[in-house]
Amino acid sequence: MENVKLKNMPLSSLASNFVIFITIIIPLNILAQNSPIDSHSPHFYELEDSLVNIYNIDPQNEQNLISMGELYASEKIWDLAIDSYEKLVDLDPDNPDYLYRLGGTQAAYSEVVSKFKVLSLINTAKRNLIKSASLDVEHIYSRWALVQILTELPQILGGNKENALKYCNEIQNISFIHGLISYHYFYSFQNNQDKITELETDIVKYIISTPSLFEFNYFNFVVGRLLATQNDKINKLSIRYLETYLANYSSADRFTLDEVYYYLAYSNYKAENINSKFLIKRAKEAYKNNQKKNPNLNKKIEELDKLIRQ
Numbered sequence: 001m002e003n004v005k006l007k008n009m010p011l012s013s014l015a016s017n018f019v020i021f022i023t024i025i026i027p028l029n030i031l032a033q034n035s036p037i038d039s040h041s042p043h044f045y046e047l048e049d050s051l052v053n054i055y056n057i058d059p060q061n062e063q064n065l066i067s068m069g070e071l072y073a074s075e076k077i078w079d080l081a082i083d084s085y086e087k088l089v090d091l092d093p094d095n096p097d098y099l100y101r102l103g104g105t106q107a108a109y110s111e112v113v114s115k116f117k118v119l120s121l122i123n124t125a126k127r128n129l130i131k132s133a134s135l136d137v138e139h140i141y142s143r144w145a146l147v148q149i150l151t152e153l154p155q156i157l158g159g160n161k162e163n164a165l166k167y168c169n170e171i172q173n174i175s176f177i178h179g180l181i182s183y184h185y186f187y188s189f190q191n192n193q194d195k196i197t198e199l200e201t202d203i204v205k206y207i208i209s210t211p212s213l214f215e216f217n218y219f220n221f222v223v224g225r226l227l228a229t230q231n232d233k234i235n236k237l238s239i240r241y242l243e244t245y246l247a248n249y250s251s252a253d254r255f256t257l258d259e260v261y262y263y264l265a266y267s268n269y270k271a272e273n274i275n276s277k278f279l280i281k282r283a284k285e286a287y288k289n290n291q292k293k294n295p296n297l298n299k300k301i302e303e304l305d306k307l308i309r310q
Contacts, residue, residue: 044071044075047071048068048071051064051067051068051071052068055068059087060091062088062091062092065084065085065087065088065091066084066088066101068080068081068084069081069084069085069088069101069105072084073105073108074250076108078105078108078109078112079109081105081109082102082105082106082109085098085101085102085105086102088101088102089102089128094135095135096131096132096133096135096136096139096142097132097136097139099128099129099131099132099135099142100128100129100132100139100141100142100145102128103124103125103126103127103128103129103132103142103145104125104129104141104142104145106121106122106124106125106128107121107122107125107129107145107149109121110122110125119157119158122149122153122157122158123158125145125149126146126149126158129142129145129146129149130142130146133146133167133170137170137174138174140171140174140175140178141216143167143170143171143174143182144167144171144178144182144216146163146164146167147164147167147168147171147182147185147186148185150163150164150167151164151185151186151189152189161186161190164186165183165186167182168182168183168186176206177203177206177207177210177212178219180199180202180203180206181203181219181222181223183195183199184196184199184200184203184222187199200226203223203226204226204227204230204234207223207227207237208234208237211237211240213240213241213244217244217245217248217249217253218253218254218255220241220242220244220245220248221241221242221245221253221255221260223241224238224239224240224241224242224244224245224263224267225238225242225263227241227267228242228263228266228267228270235267235268235270235271236271238263238267239264239267239268239271242260242263242264242267243264245260246260246261246264256286256290256292257282257286257290258283258284258286258287258290258294258297258301259294259297260286261279261280261282261283261286262280262283262297262300262301262304264279264283265279265280265282265283265304265308266304269304269307269308276308277308277309280301280304280305280308283301283304284301284305287301
């Protein structure tokens with residue numbers, strides 16, 4: 001039924017209804033590692049002026065262009081970030097990291113451009129990401145971005161579930177745990193509960209035996225949240241991943257602070273840690289300040305608050 005509806009919708013409506021989860025596509029090592037800079041603060045403009053001055057003196061300074069792209073991306077000033085990464089690709093057209101930065105940022109920008117530009121931008125992003133993946137057989141993140149785009153886009157706009165699974169397999173050949181999480185993402189989007197359960201079991205087993213943290217903050221939260229819903233013996237491990245996500249959090253991250261503090265409070269409550277009271281309070285404060293309200297999350301926060309107060 002969904003495909004029939006799509007075929008009857010104009011492309012402009014399809015484009016405007018498509019939303020890329022930009023905070024998944026671009027890992028934090030490409031954005032800002034710490035709290036984002038307020039784009040209206042003198043600190044932001046000081047950094048920008050410094051980087052622009054360096055560019056004016058040395059326009060081929062690749063590290064400076066990377067820093068410019070990261071600064072603008074951390075503030076979601078996508079057009080200027082793209083301009084910086086385009087200059088990088090012009091300097092080195094076959095650099096897989098530069099192509100990934102450009103493609104990932106273009107995919108992020110597609111969320112906010114006009115519906116008349118989104119299709120062209122997404123197609124350009126896909127080409128850059130595909131080229132990045134083809135140039136570097138071990139580039140996880142270009143493949144991860146492609147998994148998301150190909151999974152989320154309807155077929156009429158360039159989505160391709162078969163190719164998404166192909167990239168999941170390539171990721172797993174590079175890193176087993178990254179592959180498991182990629183497959184989990186794919187089948188979660190397909191709402192395949194049997195596969196989801198199977199993959200969650202495999203992820204938990206792997207993490208317990210090899211508890212390494214992730215450079216990409218999104219994965220830290222996914223694993224931390226998953227561990228929080230398991231048995232009480234791994235609460236400390238759940239807390240470790242969630243605290244890592246919180247320590248590296250910026251506005252570029254997909255999962256919001258109210259959700260992070262809720263799962264931290266939940267894990268600490270199960271571990272009988274006294275700081276669960278403080279954490280659930282922070283969750284309530286973060287929910288109040290979050291412009292995008294999630295009633296289901298709020299219900300969970302209130303229920304946990306009552307349990308902690310008992």
